[in-house]
Amino acid sequence: MEWNEMAVAAFALLGAGIAMIGGGFGPAIGQGYAAGKGAEAVGRQPEAQGKIMTTMLLGQAVAETTGIYSLVVALLLIGIVNKIL
């Protein structure tokens, strides 16, 4: 394999890792915050648990979106490496 191809593969894998750092941090903080607030809300109003649960899961799934985008980017980068090697 040529040096150039090797560098491309290395940087693509590095980029996939870096993408997942950001994609891991952001949604984790967002989802944790939503779960914490959800627990607080259930503590204050236990009878509304069902509604709080749905709202919380929906909010968490939307917060997850950016993480999923970075996962897709990382998978695309890994796909490029698979094609080169």
Next chain:
Amino acid sequence: MSSLDEVLEGAKTVFTVFGLPITESVVNTWLVMAVLIILAIVLRRNLQMYPDKRQNIVEIIVEGLTGLVTSTMGPKNKNFTPFIGTVFLLIAFSNILGIFGLRSPTADFSVTFAYGIVTFFCIHFFALKAKGWSYIKGFGQPFIFLLPINIIGEVAKPFSLGMRLFGNLLGGSVIMAMISGAIAIFVPAVASIYFDLFSGFLQSFIFIMLTMVFITIAKDDDD
């Protein structure tokens, strides 16, 4: 269970019709459609005033969906229940196909993007029907130079809906392939309950929730 390389490779072509590739996603969607049609035919047979077990379960599901649509979109949009319910069942059954070792059709961006486009046309069709010309004028609000940003925001909706579903499903099947590659017994079964069943239902629920919210906002918001 398929290996990691197979998952990352994308859907395989099963056969071609006049040079048009028919992939695994299409065939598996046919399978889901067949299952849903057979279920519908079997479950709607001899409905009674005093329901038996089977009819009770179906009534719970239908009433739950109706209640969800009424509480999210308002009582006057109750007519959306059949559409929303169909989308929910189609996506949910596609998602949980992974549990049978088949490739979920929704782990293919073409499929999820098509679902996103269905939502996109629904949003604009019903908004145009409800508001008419003032809906198109609404894109120039509050200032006319925000027009391109508003249009990009609208075009981004099917992409983000499709990407969310695709990414979750692909991520789930990648993780499942990794787990079943590392440990062969028991652990994949437990993980499959979360990644295939729970995540699959959650993602289809989120898809219909966002569809309902987008349609309601475009249709009924007067500003």
